[in-house]
Amino acid sequence: MVDYRLFFGKQGNGVYISTLDMNRMMQRALKRSLLPVWYSQGFNPHIYCSFPLPLSLGVYSDYEVMDFRLNEEMPACEVENALRAALPEDFPVKKVARPQMHVKTIGSAAYRFTFETGEEELAALLEDLFTWPELLMEKFTKKGPREIDLLPLIQHHQITRGSEIICLDARLVATQENTLSPMLLYDAIKTYCPALAAVRCKINRTAILNQTGEEFV
Amino acid sequence: MKNPEILKKVQDLLPKVTKPAQYCGNEMNCVYKEREEAAVRFAFCFPDTYEIGMSHLGMKILYSVLNNREEFWCERVFAPMDDMEEAMRKEEIPLFALESYDPVKDFDIIGFTLQYELSFTNVLNMLNLAGVPLLSSQRDSLSPLVVAGGPCVCNPEPMADFIDLFMPGEGEEVILELCDCYADAKKRGLSKQEFLQNAAKIPGIYVPSLYEIAYHEDGTIRSMTAKGDAPLPVEKRVIEDFDQVYYPDKFVVPYTQTVHDRAVLEVLRGCIRGCRFCQAGFIYRPFREKNFETLNKQGKSLCDSTGYDELGLSSLSTTDYAKLDQLLDALLGWTEKEKINLSLPSLRIDNFSEEMLQKTGAVRKSGLTFAPEAGTQRLRDAINKNITERDILRTAEIAFLGGHSNIKLYFMIGLPTETDEDIIGIAETAQKVVDLFYALPNRPKGKSVRVSVTVSGFVPKPFTPFEFEPQNTREELKRKQALLRSHIGSKKISVSYHDSYVTVLEGIFARGDRRLGKLLLSAYEKGCKFDSWDDHLKPELWQEALAECGIDPAFYANRRREYDEIFPWELLDYGVSKEFFVRENKKAHEAKTTANCRQQCAGCGANRYCQGGKCFG
Numbered sequence: 001m002v003d004y005r006l007f008f009g010k011q012g013n014g015v016y017i018s019t020l021d022m023n024r025m026m027q028r029a030l031k032r033s034l035l036p037v038w039y040s041q042g043f044n045p046h047i048y049c050s051f052p053l054p055l056s057l058g059v060y061s062d063y064e065v066m067d068f069r070l071n072e073e074m075p076a077c078e079v080e081n082a083l084r085a086a087l088p089e090d091f092p093v094k095k096v097a098r099p100q101m102h103v104k105t106i107g108s109a110a111y112r113f114t115f116e117t118g119e120e121e122l123a124a125l126l127e128d129l130f131t132w133p134e135l136l137m138e139k140f141t142k143k144g145p146r147e148i149d150l151l152p153l154i155q156h157h158q159i160t161r162g163s164e165i166i167c168l169d170a171r172l173v174a175t176q177e178n179t180l181s182p183m184l185l186y187d188a189i190k191t192y193c194p195a196l197a198a199v200r201c202k203i204n205r206t207a208i209l210n211q212t213g214e215e216f217v
Numbered sequence: 218m219k220n221p222e223i224l225k226k227v228q229d230l231l232p233k234v235t236k237p238a239q240y241c242g243n244e245m246n247c248v249y250k251e252r253e254e255a256a257v258r259f260a261f262c263f264p265d266t267y268e269i270g271m272s273h274l275g276m277k278i279l280y281s282v283l284n285n286r287e288e289f290w291c292e293r294v295f296a297p298m299d300d301m302e303e304a305m306r307k308e309e310i311p312l313f314a315l316e317s318y319d320p321v322k323d324f325d326i327i328g329f330t331l332q333y334e335l336s337f338t339n340v341l342n343m344l345n346l347a348g349v350p351l352l353s354s355q356r357d358s359l360s361p362l363v364v365a366g367g368p369c370v371c372n373p374e375p376m377a378d379f380i381d382l383f384m385p386g387e388g389e390e391v392i393l394e395l396c397d398c399y400a401d402a403k404k405r406g407l408s409k410q411e412f413l414q415n416a417a418k419i420p421g422i423y424v425p426s427l428y429e430i431a432y433h434e435d436g437t438i439r440s441m442t443a444k445g446d447a448p449l450p451v452e453k454r455v456i457e458d459f460d461q462v463y464y465p466d467k468f469v470v471p472y473t474q475t476v477h478d479r480a481v482l483e484v485l486r487g488c489i490r491g492c493r494f495c496q497a498g499f500i501y502r503p504f505r506e507k508n509f510e511t512l513n514k515q516g517k518s519l520c521d522s523t524g525y526d527e528l529g530l531s532s533l534s535t536t537d538y539a540k541l542d543q544l545l546d547a548l549l550g551w552t553e554k555e556k557i558n559l560s561l562p563s564l565r566i567d568n569f570s571e572e573m574l575q576k577t578g579a580v581r582k583s584g585l586t587f588a589p590e591a592g593t594q595r596l597r598d599a600i601n602k603n604i605t606e607r608d609i610l611r612t613a614e615i616a617f618l619g620g621h622s623n624i625k626l627y628f629m630i631g632l633p634t635e636t637d638e639d640i641i642g643i644a645e646t647a648q649k650v651v652d653l654f655y656a657l658p659n660r661p662k663g664k665s666v667r668v669s670v671t672v673s674g675f676v677p678k679p680f681t682p683f684e685f686e687p688q689n690t691r692e693e694l695k696r697k698q699a700l701l702r703s704h705i706g707s708k709k710i711s712v713s714y715h716d717s718y719v720t721v722l723e724g725i726f727a728r729g730d731r732r733l734g735k736l737l738l739s740a741y742e743k744g745c746k747f748d749s750w751d752d753h754l755k756p757e758l759w760q761e762a763l764a765e766c767g768i769d770p771a772f773y774a775n776r777r778r779e780y781d782e783i784f785p786w787e788l789l790d791y792g793v794s795k796e797f798f799v800r801e802n803k804k805a806h807e808a809k810t811t812a813n814c815r816q817q818c819a820g821c822g823a824n825r826y827c828q829g830g831k832c833f834g
Contacts, residue, residue, distance in 0.1 A: 012241075012243060013231075013238070013241030013242065013243050014241075014243070014472075016231055016237040016238040016241050017238050017472045017473070018238070018473075020474075021238065021472045021473050021474070022472075024472075024474070024478075025245075025470075025472055027524070027526070028245075028470060028523065028524030028525065028526075029245075029524060030524070031524035031525075031526065031555075032521070032522070032523070032524040039556060045556055046526070046556075057232075057237075058231070058232045058237075086524075088243065088244070088245050089243070090243055200229070
């Protein structure tokens with residue numbers, strides 16, 4: 001039993017596939033790939049695959065991670081090719097490698113919010129938001145709704161403006177204890193900057209990082 | 218490349234609607250072609266939501282049949298859910314096909330599959346959402362042509378005002394012939410009328426506008442006449458060489474969960490049993506099986522191309538497949554290794570065995586389902602469901618000893634010749650199964666038994682020996698249901714009976730005629746759709762529509778029909794003769810059974826479709 005890690009993207013209409021559906025889809029893809037995949041034991045054996053940091057629905061991604069196992073060791077590029085052939089085009093395969101970091105070391109995720117507007121005023125509005133003392137939003141948890149302050153959960157941010165677009169790059173906390181979903185931040189932006197709510201926005205996950213800020217591999 | 222205008226509008230809506238993935242397409246194995254290169258573009262419309270339609274085998278087969286021809290492009294269309302439909306109407310997004318996102322109204326042929334009568338209003342809604350005029354008479358040009366196939370086409374008359382052309386019977390060959398005829402008409406610049414006249418000459422195509430129906434004062438049919446040389450009756454289409462008929466080697470694999478998430482094999486068509494209430498068993502005759510080696514190959518191709526972990530063997534009665542053991546052995550030869558579960562739905566009680574139980578490992582411990590249908594031997598004989606109480610108990614025993622403690626039993630109430638004794642018999646049968654469990658020394662330990670009795674109201678259907686029978690009224694069904702409940706003596710037995718206006722509507726449309734077209738239109742305009750969904754069905758609106766159209770549902774559902782009455786569906790010939798149905802109906806009233814086709818031919822007439830005029834041997 002050998003562990004492997006798949007790095008892939010989520011594009012096109014694939015962004016509307018939930019994690020549960022993606023799980024099913026990956027299992028079928030692994031089956032189609034004819035790789036010697038490892039099955040869980042027990043009553044109802046199924047192909048083992050796990051997603052360390054699931055993505056909110058509607059968010060694009062260049063940095064998705066899935067852990068799975070093979071029964072024997074194989075060259076990573078062969079595994080990569082087999083998966084590339086088996087996966088639909090909305091889920092492009094980036095790389096397959098042996099996992100190097102434990103999932104517990106995941107610390108944050110980087111996102112790019114691209115607003116389809118180049119207006120200076122709107123960029124200023126967005127800049128201003130990050131200077132507030134606190135950014136309160138209602139988060140729905142298992143124990144019921146809780147009000148939380150988003151600002152401490154945003155480790156880093158940068159806003160750049162072009163003639164047609166405004167980009168917000170933000171690094172959001174993502175650990176087992178606490179995770180800030182990009183959709184929650186987007187909701188906050190829409191709530192506190194209503195002018196931006198009318199603008200089309202594409203959210204893309206650009207990286208997953210460990211607790212020391214390195215790329216999670 | 219998806220239609221950019223519609224794509225942009227839809228993408229804005231997707232974050233705001235439920236289950237957005239159902240509107241995205243781009244699934245594994247879906248087919249893309251170049252628009253300009255397609256001689257015929259076919260929009261295959263399933264009149265219900267994605268998760269229901271994507272479980273339908275017929276659509277998968279025909280999608281593949283059409284796309285296998287280079288010059289035809291078939292795309293899929295499903296009914297949007299309420300929130301999406303509302304948004305689409307607001308943003309002026311017409312109904313579009315999943316692959317190209319092109320508007321359905323721009324297609325050459327719009328085809329609907331009519332699976333159940335309660336989907337008819339959805340057909341109208343989808344046409345409306347597409348921006349296509351609902352009535353055939355309002356559509357003058359060749360394109361778009363609106364066609365329909367599926368089991369309800371055995372009595373298509375209620376939809377005759379809306380559909381240009383029906384395809385009774387099996388579609389694999391006739392759908393290609395239709396498209397060839399259409400492509401030719403397009404090239405030659407024929408009018409819609411000219412095209413329809415040509416199409417009517419193809420065996421297995423029924424063009425309703427070429428027939429006239431006249432009625433007696435009492436509402437029954439006086440005559441049905443064909444215009445010109447249109448055939449009367451129109452014979453259904455039958456695939457002669459069922460073993461060699463085209464079957465897909467790929468299925469589109471949905472991302473989201475659908476009702477059935479598995480690869481499916483069609484093992485046989487038709488049925489030998491002749492249960493008198495069952496329409497499917499008669500309209501799909503003659504009985505034909507596929508070779509088990511063909512099936513094994515087809516199963517492997519499907520599983521390889523989809524990655525599904527379950528393979529279903531589908532048919533009306535899979536345990537009647539002659540070489541079932543060989544088939545299962547062949548399949549288990551590779552499915553076990555690849556951890557693919559075999560699922561055998563529709564098991565008959567009288568040939569169930571321990572071996573069957575073991576081989577079909579996909580049977581989840583949540584339960585096995587059997588259908589005795591009636592609670593006494595007398596009534597089972599009358600409906601020709603040839604199983605005995607001994608069969609029921611023996612099967613329950615096998616299931617219990619196999620570790621199952623949950624059994625589901627299906628029954629119907631409102632069957633012809635039924636008495637209260639028969640209703641009480643249902644309770645007694647369920648009790649006997651419970652008692653059996655406790656009498657078994659080797660029963661599953663630490664578990665108690667659950668017998669779930671599901672009861673539905675019987676609706677007489679066309680092309681069955683019961684097509685003459687009156688349906689029980691809703692009140693009568695409610696009374697019988699209460700009677701049944703009052704006779705249940707054990708907490709281990711649960712009864713689920715769904716009293717619903719659904720049964721009333723089915724009763725009207727199943728044996729309806731052309732005059733129901735205006736009822737459908739009226740109900741639809743009042744807001745009726747998704748009628749098979751409990752939370753959408755609006756009995757008050759239907760009642761209003763019935764009153765405004767001056768239609769008495771009892772005329773269609775609750776009256777006894779004479780043997781010599783002309784029925785609307787007799788415009789079509791589905792292979793089984795009326796004489797046969799009359800004979801069987803008489804036997805039913807005498808509680809006399811008829812042997813199955815393998816034991817003795819009962820002369821139903823379907824043998825004329827078989828080689829040498831014999832269904833077997």
